[in-house]
Amino acid sequence: MFQVFVDPTIQRLIDATPGFMPRAEGTYLFDLAISCPGSSDHPLVEVGTYCGKSTLYLASAAKIRASTVISIDHHNGSEENYPPFPYFDQRLTHPTSHDLDTLKNFRETVRLSNLSDYIIAVVGDSNQYVKYFPKDTASFVFIDGGHSAVQTWTDFIDWSPKLIHGGVLAIHDVFEDPSQGGRPPFEIVNALRHSKTFKELVQVGSLAAFKRET
């Protein structure tokens, strides 16, 4: 048995990329994405690219699996990426529209990583794109898109059936203590704990994971 690590050059790029993925959670994301079942025909799926911080962990795993990460984002940010929320980053606003625009930054992250062969970027709404994505296809689904109740639940309901049997579902920003963050991801995890379809894996920081059993 040997352990695989994220390439140190990629790790430095990840550390320098704006985003919301602490290193311990990113390392766990990488470990989960490496070890889930499926072949190169079963992509890794990410909902919520932002500037590509988490995408690089998944692309590093996809390279080892000879697979691909499909990362979906409209790149206009979520509610919490706008004032008055603390997750607003003025540097990432479009110069004329003043909307958040993370696409240029994401493309530069991918270019610097040399991992573009392992990344397919879908620039659009996850609710729209999911309609064209077949069931029982993804080996791994990572949900980190819009964090409102409606959007988080919609992503969970839409994307979890896309997993193959044995595939892994990871959900970000799961906080038991409400003072640490919003409720929807935690509520979904609570529902999953009572489900017969998913078996809970270890949680690292705010990154929860479940294996599809049926």
Ligand SMILES: C[S@@+](CC[C@H](N)C(=O)[O-])C[C@H]1O[C@@H](n2cnc3c(N)ncnc32)[C@H](O)[C@@H]1O
């Ligand atoms: C918390 S950020 C993702 C952080 C990223 N995973 C990282 O590691 O830094 C959430 C992202 O979801 C995107 N998003 C929100 N609602 C969406 C939707 N309905 N469809 C596609 N992307 C969406 C936002 O544009 C934002 O970039």
